[in-house]
Amino acid sequence: LFATCKRFYDRCLELGILLPQRNFTLRYDTNIPRGLGLAGSSAIVTATLRALMEFYGLTEEQFGKPLLPNLVLSVETQELEITAGLQDRVIQVYGGAVYMDFDRERMERDGHGLYVPLDLSLFPPMYIATVKDPTDSGRIHSPVRVRWERGDTEVIEAMTQFAGFAEECRAALERHDIAQVNALMNANFDLRRRLYGDDVIGAANVRMVELARSHGASAKFSGSGGAIVGLYDDDTHFDELSASFAAHGFRIYKARVRDDQT
Known part of the structure; x- marks a missing residue:
């Protein structure tokens, strides 16, 4: 919470927004399970940022909506x-659901990616499954991020494929x-x-995916491990x-x- 307040204040200074001297108290509660790659920490940051914006009467347009995710990310990467x-x-x-294109040229030119909201009626029934013992999703990111920053060809090619999957989907x-x-x-x-x-993916995560597929359901990580997401056919299939x-x-x-942020 303190880190979010700091980055919010810094960003307001950068934008020339003068904040009035007003006191406030911040508290939070969350029902997002910890350590399952379900974006629990960033959800707290985003909620705090929205609370600060509402408290000071600021709008998304003042910050630039496509740039708000960068501000949230900076709390975690720069401060924490x-x-x-x-x-x-x-x-x-x-x-809601958003198609995201993080084309490097666009990111360098605009400072953000292409974010296109999708029609929610297009989506079939989906499930989320989780392990009982969560892992630290940050550790799962780390090795590949280092390889990416070093220009590892295998990682760069894989990221291109991931982007292609999103476009095809x-x-x-x-x-x-x-x-x-x-x-x-x-x-x-x-x-x-x-x-x-597999050492990084984890045996429990692999087992969840294999179990889903054995019942004819698709499965992939929902985030960085500990939870998977996939499609099912109907209620009978879900019960199975x-x-x-x-x-x-x-x-x-x-x-x-x-289709909202709650």
């Missing part, structure tokens, strides 16, 4: 030294090709597994998944995509 990326912060700022959703969406979600995890290796996941000590939930 947490390894992270923009994806979670973009969806928290925009809400958007097109598949728009033409209602759910089979292709399932295939792309599976391909996403398979590429990540090859890139990171639920029974199997519970029997193996995992938790599973129906996912709801909302």
Whole structure:
């Protein structure tokens, strides 16, 4: 919370926004499980930033909405030294479902990526499943980020493939090709597994994915490990998944995509 206040104040100074001297108290509560790669820490930062903006009567337009995720990210990377990326912060700022393109030329030119809200009616039923023992998602990011910064060819090529999956998935959703969406979600995890290796991915995470696929459901990481997301066909299919996941000590939930930031 303190780090968010500092970055908020710094950014206001940079934009020439003079904040009135007003006292406030910040408290937070969260129901996002810790350490499962579900963006719990950035959710607190984003909520705090929105509270500060509302308290001081500031709008997204004053900060530039596409740049707000950068501000959220800077709290974690600059103040708290947490390894992270923009994806979670973009969806928290925009809400709903968003197609994101982090083309390097665009990022260098505009300071942000291309963020396109998607029609929520395009999305089939989705589930989220989690392990019981969470891991530190920051450690999962670290090795690959270092390799990226060093210009590792394998990592750069993999990131290009991940971007391609996102583009293909958007097109598949728009033409209602759910089979292709399932295939792309599976391909996403398979590429990540090859890139990171099973020691980093973790046996429990691999087991969750294999379990989902054994029941005909797609599966990929929802974030950085500890939780997966995939598609299911109907309630009968979900009940089958639920029974199997519970029997193996995992938790599973129906996912709801909302068009706001709550």
